Amino acid sequence: MAARKKRSKPASARPRLRGGKVDGKKGSPLSRDGRAGQALQVPLEQIRERIDSVDAQLHALINERARLAQQVGVSKHVEGHTVDFYRPEREAQVLRSALKRNQDEHGPLRDEEILRLFREIMSACLAQQNALKIGYLGPEGTFTQQAVLKYFGHSVRPLPLTSVQEVFHEVESGAADFGVVPIENSTEGTVNNTLDMFLTTPLKIIGEVELRIHQNLMGRMTMLGDVRRVCGHPQSLAQCRGWLHEHMPGVELVPVSSNAEGARRARDEEGTAAVAGLAAAEVYGLNLLVPEIEDHPDNTTRFLVIGRKAASPSESDKTTLLVSAAKTDAPGALYRLLEPLTEHGISMTRIESRPSRKKKWDYVFFIDLEGHCEREPLATALAELKGRASLFRIVGSYPKAIL
Numbered sequence: 001m002a003a004r005k006k007r008s009k010p011a012s013a014r015p016r017l018r019g020g021k022v023d024g025k026k027g028s029p030l031s032r033d034g035r036a037g038q039a040l041q042v043p044l045e046q047i048r049e050r051i052d053s054v055d056a057q058l059h060a061l062i063n064e065r066a067r068l069a070q071q072v073g074v075s076k077h078v079e080g081h082t083v084d085f086y087r088p089e090r091e092a093q094v095l096r097s098a099l100k101r102n103q104d105e106h107g108p109l110r111d112e113e114i115l116r117l118f119r120e121i122m123s124a125c126l127a128q129q130n131a132l133k134i135g136y137l138g139p140e141g142t143f144t145q146q147a148v149l150k151y152f153g154h155s156v157r158p159l160p161l162t163s164v165q166e167v168f169h170e171v172e173s174g175a176a177d178f179g180v181v182p183i184e185n186s187t188e189g190t191v192n193n194t195l196d197m198f199l200t201t202p203l204k205i206i207g208e209v210e211l212r213i214h215q216n217l218m219g220r221m222t223m224l225g226d227v228r229r230v231c232g233h234p235q236s237l238a239q240c241r242g243w244l245h246e247h248m249p250g251v252e253l254v255p256v257s258s259n260a261e262g263a264r265r266a267r268d269e270e271g272t273a274a275v276a277g278l279a280a281a282e283v284y285g286l287n288l289l290v291p292e293i294e295d296h297p298d299n300t301t302r303f304l305v306i307g308r309k310a311a312s313p314s315e316s317d318k319t320t321l322l323v324s325a326a327k328t329d330a331p332g333a334l335y336r337l338l339e340p341l342t343e344h345g346i347s348m349t350r351i352e353s354r355p356s357r358k359k360k361w362d363y364v365f366f367i368d369l370e371g372h373c374e375r376e377p378l379a380t381a382l383a384e385l386k387g388r389a390s391l392f393r394i395v396g397s398y399p400k401a402i403l
Helices: 044-076 088-104 111-126 143-152 164-173 192-195 234-239 241-247 259-268 278-284 333-343 378-388
Strands: 135-136 157-161 178-185 202-211 216-220 229-232 252-255 272-276 287-290 302-305 318-322 349-353 361-369 389-397
Touching: 044 111, 088 202, 088 389, 111 143, 111 389, 135 143, 143 178, 143 202, 143 302, 157 164, 157 192, 164 202, 164 302, 178 202, 192 278, 192 302, 192 349, 216 259, 216 278, 229 234, 229 259, 234 241, 234 252, 234 272, 234 378, 241 252, 259 278, 272 278, 278 287, 318 378, 333 361, 333 378, 361 378, 378 389
Parallel strands: 135 157, 135 178, 202 389, 229 252, 229 272
Antiparallel strands: 178 302, 202 302, 216 272, 216 287, 318 361, 318 389, 349 361
């Protein structure tokens, strides 16, 4: 009996691409317009030619954007400085628009990458006049330096300084255009040195940036058994307290002014290791002994951007207040102070108390609120709160951190 001739399946019965698979096997993903496998049919040279064409178009558009940025600078002030042209609310608007486009179009690049690309384009365009000078807690290799680059991009002049106090002083004097200082960590709480500076400074908060913090153990040695002491900023040592106690019992923990200072000591001292970010290992030529030793996987530090002029409203803002009542130890004093916020439906995201330094057991309150002080309903609520306060100061209204 002759064997039957095998029929080919009709097109409708052939395996279809679904989610990058063919009948459960790996295959080529669908293209944007839904046509499967088309990319495999295009010769590699043609794809490269298309990439070159897109690159040329991108370059032309970037040049056009840079020329428009030049016109913005000229139209604002012929004799002005770069700091006069910088608008944090405008940059926040551009970044939020880029983020929304990427999400709406389901772009192949991660949101973080899109924001980084647009940040660098804006940074380079702004630096055509003169690069912004940004003071931060140094030396080179600190997490604060990473926060500077995340917020301002790489086309700035980072100025490493020895203390948070010096960052404030350099911005106040005009030696730095802006400053970046740590304010709180998600696990270890407030950085009091920064908070206390707002009691006396005239500077304003003009922005914030959140940085995911990975703490790493590093040193010149290659074996953990050779570590006799570990240096790090007190906040960083606290963020790794559990790991250090479990894996390095008996090793001396040495608090230093910054993680970069700890990394420098690890480079120069026999038996010294440091807790710091990866950038410090690169800067100081250290071996990465153990990566990511922080106790909590969502360890994040919030930084504030400080400047001499207040920011205008943006699409999504936050306001920080410094307030106090006449008698902070009186029953219900804080409740009466904050009552207008409840009445006008204002969300309070953070409150901290600090000694006022005027008399013993007298306190001031730092409060973070949703909204911009110039917009309703917050403007009305603040006017009522001011009438109840013995001390009232708007430390800043500024765009919320974007990712």
